[in-house]
Amino acid sequence: xxxxxxxxxIVGACLVLLVMLTxxxxxxxxxxxxxxxxxxxxxxxxxxNGHVLGTDQFGRDLLSQIMVGSQTALFVGLxxxxxxxxxxxxxxxxAAARRGWTEDAVMRISDVIYAFPPVLLAILLVAAVSxxxxxxxxxxxxxxxxxxxxxxxxxALSVFELDFVSxxxxxxxxxxxxxVRHVLPNIASVLIVQVTVLFALAxxxxxxxxxxxxxxQPPRPSWGRxxxxxxxxxxxxxxxxxWPGLAIGLTVLGFNLLGDGLRDALDPRLEVRRS
Amino acid sequence: MYVLRRVxxxxxxxxxxxxxxxxxxxxxxxxxxxVMLGTQATPAAVEALxxxxxxxxxxxxxxxxWLSGALRGDLGISVFSGQxxxxxxxxxxxxTLPLAVMAMVMTxxxxxxxxxxxxxxxxxxxxxxxxxxxxxxxxxxxxWAGLLLISTFAVxxxxxPASGFPGWGSxxxxxxxxxxxxxxxxxxxxxxxxxxxxxxxxxxxxEDYIRTARSKGxxxxxxxxxxxxxxxxxxxxxxxxxxxxxxxxxxxxxxSVFVLPGLGSMLLQGITRxxxxxxxxxxxxxxAFILTVNLLVDLAYRFIxxxxxxx
Numbered sequence: 001x002x003x004x005x006x007x008x009x010i011v012g013a014c015l016v017l018l019v020m021l022t023x024x025x026x027x028x029x030x031x032x033x034x035x036x037x038x039x040x041x042x043x044x045x046x047x048x049n050g051h052v053l054g055t056d057q058f059g060r061d062l063l064s065q066i067m068v069g070s071q072t073a074l075f076v077g078l079x080x081x082x083x084x085x086x087x088x089x090x091x092x093x094x095a096a097a098r099r100g101w102t103e104d105a106v107m108r109i110s111d112v113i114y115a116f117p118p119v120l121l122a123i124l125l126v127a128a129v130s131x132x133x134x135x136x137x138x139x140x141x142x143x144x145x146x147x148x149x150x151x152x153x154x155x156a157l158s159v160f161e162l163d164f165v166s167x168x169x170x171x172x173x174x175x176x177x178x179x180v181r182h183v184l185p186n187i188a189s190v191l192i193v194q195v196t197v198l199f200a201l202a203x204x205x206x207x208x209x210x211x212x213x214x215x216x217q218p219p220r221p222s223w224g225r226x227x228x229x230x231x232x233x234x235x236x237x238x239x240x241x242x243w244p245g246l247a248i249g250l251t252v253l254g255f256n257l258l259g260d261g262l263r264d265a266l267d268p269r270l271e272v273r274r275s
Numbered sequence: 276m277y278v279l280r281r282v283x284x285x286x287x288x289x290x291x292x293x294x295x296x297x298x299x300x301x302x303x304x305x306x307x308x309x310v311m312l313g314t315q316a317t318p319a320a321v322e323a324l325x326x327x328x329x330x331x332x333x334x335x336x337x338x339x340x341w342l343s344g345a346l347r348g349d350l351g352i353s354v355f356s357g358q359x360x361x362x363x364x365x366x367x368x369x370x371t372l373p374l375a376v377m378a379m380v381m382t383x384x385x386x387x388x389x390x391x392x393x394x395x396x397x398x399x400x401x402x403x404x405x406x407x408x409x410x411x412x413x414x415x416x417x418x419w420a421g422l423l424l425i426s427t428f429a430v431x432x433x434x435x436p437a438s439g440f441p442g443w444g445s446x447x448x449x450x451x452x453x454x455x456x457x458x459x460x461x462x463x464x465x466x467x468x469x470x471x472x473x474x475x476x477x478x479x480x481x482e483d484y485i486r487t488a489r490s491k492g493x494x495x496x497x498x499x500x501x502x503x504x505x506x507x508x509x510x511x512x513x514x515x516x517x518x519x520x521x522x523x524x525x526x527x528x529x530x531s532v533f534v535l536p537g538l539g540s541m542l543l544q545g546i547t548r549x550x551x552x553x554x555x556x557x558x559x560x561x562x563a564f565i566l567t568v569n570l571l572v573d574l575a576y577r578f579i580x581x582x583x584x585x586x
């Protein structure tokens with residue numbers, strides 16, 4: 001693994017750890033109550049009155065809001081990716097194990113769902129149900145099912161051709177057993193990398209949905225909604241848009257770098273091919 | 276045979292997508308007829324409107340009626356305004372589509388030179404700089420890029436309007452209003468495509484025909500321009516098709532940032548007004564568009580690289 005790739009892995013892991021720690025700490029401590037409104041402390045600058053990043057138009061502490069916002073980002077990422085993994089891996093596995101018309105049907109339907117971007121799926125679900133973090137998570141999760149199914153199928157197909165799988169078949173093992181016991185552990189590295197990248201995409205999608213007002217709803221703090229609020233004050237206090245955007249950017253960058261680094265660490269052959 | 280098979284898959288996909296859109300919307304709690312007439316309406320009036328809109332018929336009948344209408348360009352009537360949806364969608368597309376195309380052109384203008392430069396300077400400073408910038412670009416939400424661009428170029432310098440669309444009466448003004456929204460989308464898309472262009476060019480540069488060209492005395496960049504560029508763009512074309520879906524989804528958010536009256540804004544208005552048919556029609560048009568672009572890219576791919584059909 002080259003020094004550059006190792007650097008990516010370390011920086012990515014540090015950024016992800018930082019966000020996770022921030023989220024954990026925010027459960028027990030924030031500099032101020034993130035929901036506390038103060039008419040005398042509206043739009044304070046950086047460092048004024050102990051507000052490290054300043055305050056917003058309601059006098060709420062920006063750092064506290066960003067700290068609690070990390071909970072929302074990670075929570076949505078975790079559950080949305082959980083949904084796509086829980087549905088996508090079995091679908092991809094069935095397609096690879098059964099082949100024929102089952103594979104065709106799974107892949108064609110995956111292609112159709114792939115044509116629904118997360119934002120569009122969320123708009124449809126919100127129109128049908130109601131806006132909120134649950135709707136956002138479900139929409140993002142469903143939108144990424146085809147990606148997980150496709151990656152699982154692609155990786156599993158090559159493993160199903162290997163000798164040890166043929167040996168398991170001669171022992172009379174069923175396809176489900178072979179997939180869970182022999183194929184899944186062999187494609188785990190590919191899936192771990194994919195999950196890391198999807199996590200980044202889910203955080204971006206949640207931020208976009210909250211920005212549109214169809215994701216996290218008040219009083220739950222969200223980086224996307226903070227940016228939505230900042231839009232109104234872009235002329236008066238452009239810095240309001242800076243901090244939540246940086247929080248999203250650094251978190252996504254962290255997951256992307258971690259994904260890249262893990263890809264090389266878990267499968268060094270890729271780096272040889274890439275170079 | 277390849278073309279027929281691909282068109283067959285496309286038609287199947289459009290039908291399945293229409294089923295998905297219709298089935299999601301048909302579980303909507305509440306009655307569109309009631310919404311249309313307001314809470315003061317009598318039950319008899321609501322029933323009469325339900326019958327007029329065809330909502331009293333079985334769901335499969337409603338679906339086939341809606342689909343056949345949609346395929347003929349009739350997307351029904353807006354619950355909120357009482358006007359036909361198709362002309363509204365067409366008028367909104369006059370902003371959304373040029374925005375998406377403009378963003379795609381800007382994406383190519385950013386990604387192709389940057390990706391090629393990084394590949395030519397492989398493992399040197401230039402490559403590292405381009406790769407790092409594209410990694411950062413991947414992490415930026417397009418709507419945040421939009422807010423920063425508004426702050427920098429609209430609010431501080433006044434070069435571009437911060438919001439709104441003047442209409443196509445003056446093409447120059449219209450393009451000026453779409454410039455920053457398109458750039459916001461292109462910054463992110465450009466980062467993604469740069470990585471693909473770089474990888475594709477690197478792969479092409481390892482091909483035998485490039486080595487042959489070099490052995491005949493051509494410089495590295497001359498061999499790349501004369502022989503490698505067209506071949507490197509083949510895989511990039513597929514990614515561009517797939518990214519067009521992301522771009523159209525991106526316009527929904529960007530239209531909200533720049534207050535553009537496009538298709539995305541129409542969908543969001545539809546949610547606020549609980550206008551079932553409007554959201555249904557708009558969403559179906561977007562998905563059908565994405566599927567059509569994917570089909571066209573696949574067909575174009577087949578003509579650019581005939582080996583695809585043989586495979």
